[in-house]
Amino acid sequence: EDDQLILLEWYPSPFAARVRIALAEKGLKYESRPEDLINKSPLLLKMNPVHKQIPVLIHKSRPICGSMVTVQYIDEVWNHKSPLLPSDPLQRAHAKFWADYVDKKIFGIVASKKELIECFKILEEELGDKPYFGGESFGYVDLSLIPCYSCFYTFETLGKLIMAEECPKIVDWAHRCLQKESVSKSLCDQRKFYETILEISRGGSTW
Numbered sequence: 001e002d003d004q005l006i007l008l009e010w011y012p013s014p015f016a017a018r019v020r021i022a023l024a025e026k027g028l029k030y031e032s033r034p035e036d037l038i039n040k041s042p043l044l045l046k047m048n049p050v051h052k053q054i055p056v057l058i059h060k061s062r063p064i065c066g067s068m069v070t071v072q073y074i075d076e077v078w079n080h081k082s083p084l085l086p087s088d089p090l091q092r093a094h095a096k097f098w099a100d101y102v103d104k105k106i107f108g109i110v111a112s113k114k115e116l117i118e119c120f121k122i123l124e125e126e127l128g129d130k131p132y133f134g135g136e137s138f139g140y141v142d143l144s145l146i147p148c149y150s151c152f153y154t155f156e157t158l159g160k161l162i163m164a165e166e167c168p169k170i171v172d173w174a175h176r177c178l179q180k181e182s183v184s185k186s187l188c189d190q191r192k193f194y195e196t197i198l199e200i201s202r203g204g205s206t207w
């Protein structure tokens with residue numbers, strides 16, 4: 001029917017995980033269509049001709065591209081439950097600032113180990129003693145960062161570091177987020193992510 005939701009995605013992608021979490025938070029049913037990023041489907045090329053990237057949410061046959069843009073769309077269209085962004089404009093601006101920081105510094109160009117740890121320490125400071133980045137409840141900034149948890153085993157194995165030592169509050173926060181079913185059922189398993197990275201690095205294909 002007209003209100004059908006389709007998600008063009010790829011399971012290991014932390015960007016796709018963000019949209020899966022938002023859809024689960026709102027209790028929305030959707031059809032998942034896994035993409036082969038080496039042989040992209042005509043639908044993906046049609047729905048996201050600019051970046052030709054997943055995730056793409058297709059709602060009423062129209063595409064929404066970009067993971068955090070899609071999360072905002074979901075939050076605004078299905079605003080009946082589990083708000084992800086605060087309603088106060090200043091708080092919203094802060095949430096978008098930190099989600100943008102996560103995009104640039106954590107998910108951006110794969111940073112050097114030193115830079116990555118420095119950025120996690122800044123996030124650790126921002127989190128402080130709050131249970132979540134937005135305060136008492138899980139929200140937009142938490143959602144932007146938590147998919148990175150799937151990469152922790154890879155960081156530790158390849159980077160020879162221990163996340164619990166580098167940023168203990170972030171590790172505790174991640175475990176807190178994983179108590180939520182919307183998160184635990186949406187995140188790629190850490191070992192599967194690691195195996196996928198090794199496969200790709202052998203295959204030399206981009207992802």
Ligand SMILES: N[C@@H](CCC(=O)N[C@@H](CSO)C(=O)NCC(=O)O)C(=O)O
Pocket residue numbers: 010013014015016037052053054055065066067068206207
């Ligand atoms: N800024 C975008 C990044 C999406 C992306 O990198 N998607 C990757 C897969 S996961 O890393 C992708 O589709 N790569 C295929 C390609 O670039 O050819 C977002 O937030 O959605």
